[in-house]
Amino acid sequence: MDDGMMNLQQTLxxxxxxxxxxxxxxxxxxxxxxxxxxNREALTALRRRARTTKTSVPSPFESLMKDIGAGSRPLVREMCPTCGxxxxKEPTWMIFPxxxxxxxxxxxxxxxxLENDQEQLDYSTKKLQSYVKEKSLVISEMGALDDRISPAVLKSLVTLTDGPK
Structure with missing residues (x-):
């Protein structure tokens, strides 16, 4: 084979x-x-069941200010933002992914x-998005199609469909 053909084949x-x-x-x-x-839908359903939203549960500081002078109660009461x-301890049915x-x-x-899974999924989504951007940039820098074929021909190739004769 010719060196030009070998180069073209390797590039492709x-x-x-x-x-x-x-x-x-x-x-x-x-x-x-x-x-x-x-996961997001499941977390929303659990928040509805607990009748809370992400911002409806008071922060520990708000609890501290509310409970000052209460006497025998602890000053800070830890409160889960989802449980409220x-x-x-109420039993909940859950299916594992x-x-x-x-x-x-x-x-x-x-x-x-569910919240831990959501954090891991968000992290992996961000990693995948950066990988997709990187690969798209590599393909673009290689000049795949856009440098060698005119946009009109490329558009006709993209819209080309096989149909019965």
């Missing part, structure tokens, strides 16, 4: 490999978003597990 292999990694990362990002939305005045097992666990444990 690199572009296709990077594009495949990009598509896999985007697919994983979509799956991650589905799980994040499910709701009974944290990736399994078909329902467990009856305390209310506080259920929302703590």
């Amino acid at each position: 292999i690199e572009i296709e490999t990077n594009a495949e990694h990009l598509l896999l990362a985007r697919h994983e990002l979509v799956e991650n978003d589905k799980i994040r939305n499910g 005045d709701h009974d944290p 990736g399994s078909d097992i329902f467990c009856r666990i305390p209310f506080h444990a259920a929302h703590s597990i």
Whole structure:
């Protein structure tokens, strides 16, 4: 084979490999978003059940100021922002991700597990988004299609469909 053809073949292999990694990362990002939305819905349902919102539960400082001079009560009462005045030991049914097992666990444990999962999913989503940006930049710098093919031809290739004759 000619050296030019070998170079072209090697470049196409690199572009296709990077594009495949990009598509896999985007697919994983979509799956991650589905799980994040499910967790968010579950946390909202638990907050409704406890009749709290993220900002409705007073901070420890507010509790301290309210309880000054109460005598026998402790000055600071730790309060979970999700549980609020709701009974944290109340049993709650929960299904664990990736399994078909329902467990009856305390209310506080259920929302703590979901909040930790949500933080991990947010972190992995940010990592995936930066990876997608990086791969997109690499593919763009390689000049995949846009430098060699005119935009009109590229648009016609993108809209090309197979249909019965």
